[in-house]
Amino acid sequence: MADNDSGYRDIPEEDRKKAETFFEKAAAVAGAAQYDFAIAMFIDGLGYDPESVDAHKALRDIALKRKVSGGKAMGMFDAMKYKRPSKDDKQNMLNAEKLLAFDPGNTDYMLSVMQNAARGGFYDTVLWIGPILLKANSEAKKPEFSKYIQLRDVYRSIKQWKLATEACQYAVNMKPDDMDLGRELRDLSAQTTINEGNYEGAGSFRKSVKDMAGQSKLMRQDQDIRTMDQMGSLIAAAEQDWQADPNEPSKLMKLVDLLMKTELPDQENRAIEMLENQYEKTKLFRYRQQIGRIKLAQLARMERSMRQEVAQSPGDEGLKTEYRNFLKDRAQQELDEYTLWSENYPTDLSLKYQIAVRLFQLGRHDEAIPMFQTARSDPKYRTDATIALGSSFLNAGFVDEAVDTFKALIDDYQLRGDQKSVDMHYMYGRSLEQKGDKAAAIKAYSQVAQWNFNYRDVQARIKKLRAESQQPPPDQK
Numbered sequence: 001m002a003d004n005d006s007g008y009r010d011i012p013e014e015d016r017k018k019a020e021t022f023f024e025k026a027a028a029v030a031g032a033a034q035y036d037f038a039i040a041m042f043i044d045g046l047g048y049d050p051e052s053v054d055a056h057k058a059l060r061d062i063a064l065k066r067k068v069s070g071g072k073a074m075g076m077f078d079a080m081k082y083k084r085p086s087k088d089d090k091q092n093m094l095n096a097e098k099l100l101a102f103d104p105g106n107t108d109y110m111l112s113v114m115q116n117a118a119r120g121g122f123y124d125t126v127l128w129i130g131p132i133l134l135k136a137n138s139e140a141k142k143p144e145f146s147k148y149i150q151l152r153d154v155y156r157s158i159k160q161w162k163l164a165t166e167a168c169q170y171a172v173n174m175k176p177d178d179m180d181l182g183r184e185l186r187d188l189s190a191q192t193t194i195n196e197g198n199y200e201g202a203g204s205f206r207k208s209v210k211d212m213a214g215q216s217k218l219m220r221q222d223q224d225i226r227t228m229d230q231m232g233s234l235i236a237a238a239e240q241d242w243q244a245d246p247n248e249p250s251k252l253m254k255l256v257d258l259l260m261k262t263e264l265p266d267q268e269n270r271a272i273e274m275l276e277n278q279y280e281k282t283k284l285f286r287y288r289q290q291i292g293r294i295k296l297a298q299l300a301r302m303e304r305s306m307r308q309e310v311a312q313s314p315g316d317e318g319l320k321t322e323y324r325n326f327l328k329d330r331a332q333q334e335l336d337e338y339t340l341w342s343e344n345y346p347t348d349l350s351l352k353y354q355i356a357v358r359l360f361q362l363g364r365h366d367e368a369i370p371m372f373q374t375a376r377s378d379p380k381y382r383t384d385a386t387i388a389l390g391s392s393f394l395n396a397g398f399v400d401e402a403v404d405t406f407k408a409l410i411d412d413y414q415l416r417g418d419q420k421s422v423d424m425h426y427m428y429g430r431s432l433e434q435k436g437d438k439a440a441a442i443k444a445y446s447q448v449a450q451w452n453f454n455y456r457d458v459q460a461r462i463k464k465l466r467a468e469s470q471q472p473p474p475d476q477k
Contacts (some may be wrong), residue, residue: 029041339355
């Protein structure tokens, strides 16, 4: 999907030319104040070249003119089809941008454009809409803390550390006493210093992709090419550097990283042996933690391989049983590893979250509950941890607590119709159904169906509950 290891997707010249035809027509009809038609033409053109920042800017200019001239937001039923998420990140981005064009001040639509652009590899689009969202949120009567956190996370996902730091600073300004958030701001600031703003120097990701010659050595190290004749020289050079200065941790870790990239067991075992020796000498836990990371990566590879085997032999029940047993064993091994890490880094809430997830996978819901409660203090995991917390309450038999947890989360959650809101409404329906509140459960399931009609077994649950609701009580039969 992406054109390079950064995840950025460049647009073929042929598609850019096709897009220009639409953009020219859009500009012409916009000049005649045919704004709705112009918006449609721009969206069609962006379907070919979603990274045309000039087109994004022109479309937004038209949207603002339309609003000033009295243009209304899209009607509820028309908007619903554009809010429905799909598996196509580009289409989701374009749908959100069309909604934004009809309602240019809507920060939820801005965020949706940004998040889907990042997932689709359209990083110049991210860098266009990001500052617009930041400004709109900061100038709102009630700025949303979650918007700053989501801005930070998107920027961090595309390694734009300076911009992530700026968004995080806005969040810290809203919650100055949040120690974890302050620590994260310091980490991002340090990362900014290390990376020195690659985007600002290049002008755009599109231009960066065209100017790769001077970065060939760095690209070689980061590419997903694993052939030993290419990796071998890099490993040999890194090992020579480390042996010349064996007390320099960064040189050992660089060598270990290269050995891990081969994804070859013998090379990974070399890395483990080096790390074990260094851990014995220094007793610094980071070396033991890196050993754990290698083992977790090996487990992940094994899982992918077994999953493919099951997919290729869907009728092999023995293979399915073996795969289920492996998943249970993997969850236990990961739980042991993350527990050890957490004992050494007790303030790292991300580790608490990983522990809770594995306890949930192992069916140990009573133990998972307090871990999810702790982990949701971290803004990065708040929503996911709360969804899992409600599910843990339900699975552990605490139905009222599950209902209350999902109700509070739904009331607090800012977005509508994204995957997380679908998940939480479905589990809210499950909790209400188990509590015996059929009418409320149907309402929750109905909302899920309106967003994603094929989600899990929601159709069957709605039909079953409606049929039960229409049956007369036993004493009236």
